[in-house]
Amino acid sequence: MKNKALFFILMIVSAFALAACGSSDQTGEKWSEIEEQGEVVVGTSGTLYPASFYPEGSDEELTGYDVEIMREIGDRLGLEVKFEEYGVDGLLSAIKSGRIDMAINDMEVTEERKKEFAFSDPYKYSYSTMIVREDDLSGIEKLEDLDGKVAGGGATTVFAEISRHFGAEVKTYGNVTNDVYLRDVENGRTDLIINDYYLQSLALKALPDIDVTLHPDLKFHPTNSAIVMPKDAGTLQQKVNETLNEMREDGTLTEISKEFFGGKDASKKPDEDIREIEGLDL
Known part of the structure; x- marks a missing residue:
């Protein structure tokens, strides 16, 4: 009888251990895939000045506040960054379908979106x-x-x-x-x-x-703008947040912001009297 009880307890412990391992593997799967390929595919619009745009007279070199932040994150993580362009309404569905690994396009963090996606810490x-x-x-x-x-x-x-x-x-x-x-x-x-x-x-x-x-x-x-990722991409989210924190502390975010926002630092909260909208369900 004691042996049966012990066996039952061990089965329960093993089940919890396997569940924990499965959860860990799931949150790390996206990062492992990206790291193995050495490339991260990022969705952006390419038409949102000055976050993501082509300079006048050029259709080859995408740039902007969001784009250069993403390039810097890629450099620090040892990854090539490949941008794919979508309309604003198509970015989130592209993440869900797996066509892109993440999206950066002045995307606001909302409670409704957080039910389906993971977000980085705000960069703007x-x-x-x-x-x-x-x-x-x-x-x-x-x-x-x-x-x-x-x-x-x-x-x-x-x-x-x-x-x-x-x-x-x-x-x-x-x-x-x-x-x-x-x-x-x-x-x-x-x-x-x-x-x-x-x-x-x-x-x-x-x-x-x-x-x-x-x-x-x-x-x-x-508003807070952040990088959007798949909901279960916990390890990827952690890597991106660690890199953003480094960029904030060493002044890189401020430097990139001032380049694209006319000398203003959008990486810090504005000191303004701003109306909160009551009853807005986001």
Whole structure:
């Protein structure tokens, strides 16, 4: 009887040990695969200035804040970085399908996304602003005035959710460049674009001939941007976080940010009075 009880206990202990090993192997599988290949495949849009874009007159050398951060992470981990371009709405599905190992494209960390994906520590802190027509601010004085307006954006972005939350219709686009969005606001096809403060500020600076502007009074929804990975890629997540922490401590994140954000450090939390949006389920 004692031998049977001992055998039963050993079986339970073995089962727990095997389960633990299986879990560890699963979280490390993605990193082992990447390390063996010596290459990490990263999804990005290539059309999001200044996070991920091609310099004017070049269609060969992708660059940007996010792109150069990813290249630096690859260098420090001894990996070649291969970029694959997708529209914003296609990046998360590309991770799920295994077509890419991770995505970096000013992707906001949300509770809903964390149910399906793993995120690195944030490499960028910001908040949302709104591009409107220059002559009349598109008839918008407060966020509640979005009711009945048309907002340009990607279908599955957080910014589209904010627009819908306040009653706007969202006009969606494929993987198009900033000038397409801005000219649609200028000519009245849309009324506004909600997006990141840093990205919108620099987009306007790069396209000064388009008669649109940042809304002078609306700053809302503080954000954290991070690298997105498969949910079970625990070891990969750890490696990326360790590298990002090194880059933060040695000033590399600040240096890259100032290069692409007009001397501003987007790697640190902004000191601004920013409106939190109540009831927004992200």
